[in-house]
Amino acid sequence: MDYEPTPAEARAALEVVERGRLRVIEQIDVPGWYWWGLALGWIGLGVITDLAHPWITAAATLAFGAIHSAIAPRVIDGRRRSPQLSVRSDVVGRRLPQLVLGGLLLLAGVTVAGSLALAADGAGHPVTIASVVVAFVIALGGPQLLAVVRRRAVQAGPRA
C-alpha cells in the first residue's frame, strides 16, 4: 500500500463509517399506524366478544387474524420506515418479527387471563376492559420495543 493514514486520520475515518451506520439505524422502525391499528382492532375485538354472539366473535377474530397476517409481514421487519432505503436485515436483527409476534401472543394470553379475572370479580364487560389495557400496552410499548432494537443495533458495532 502506498499511503497509510495516521492513527488520527484512521480514527476520523472510522467515525465517518459509524455516522453512516447510525444514519441507517435511525431508519429502523415499524410504522406508527401499525401499532395504533392493532390497538384499535384489539379493543374492537374485546367489545365484540362482550356484546355479540359467539359466532360473530369467532368470525371477527378470524378476520382480525387474516388482516394482520396480510399486513404484518410487510411492516414488522422494521426495515422500511422510509421508502428511500431498505435497512439490511443483519443490521436490524433477524429476530424482530419473532419478537413482535411473540409479544402479541403473550398479550393475547394476558387479555384472556385478565378477562377471566375481571369476570370472576363480577365486572361488567370484562373483555373490553382487559382489551383496552392491553391496547395501551401495544400502542405505547410497540415504539419502545423499536427503540430497544435501534439501541441494540448501535451497540452491535460496524460488523454489517
Next chain:
Amino acid sequence: MSVPRFDELIHPATRLSIVALLAASDWVEFAFIRDQLALSDSALSKQLSTLDEAGYVRIERTVSNHRRRVLAHLTPAGRAAFRGHVAALEAIVARAAPGATQRN
C-alpha cells in the same frame, strides 16, 4: 473477520460516507444519500460513477408511482472492499493504542 486491506478508492471522506450508508442497507435512493450527506446532484453522481466503475456499486433506475428513482446498491466486491478497509483502519488505530506491540 475481514482481512485488513486499505482501499484508496473508498478512503476519501465523501466516498467513505456513501459506502458506509450503502453497507448498512440493501439499497438506498439517490435522493436519500444526497440529502443525508448534503451533496449536490452532480457531486454525488460523480462519486457514484467512480464507485460504479470500480465495481463497488450498482446503480438501478426504476419508475415507481410515475416517479423516477435511482437506487444504489453495494456489490459483493464493494462490501468486501469496505469490510477490508474498515479492518485496515481498525488495525492502524489498534497499533497506535497504548500498550500495543511496537513494530520496527
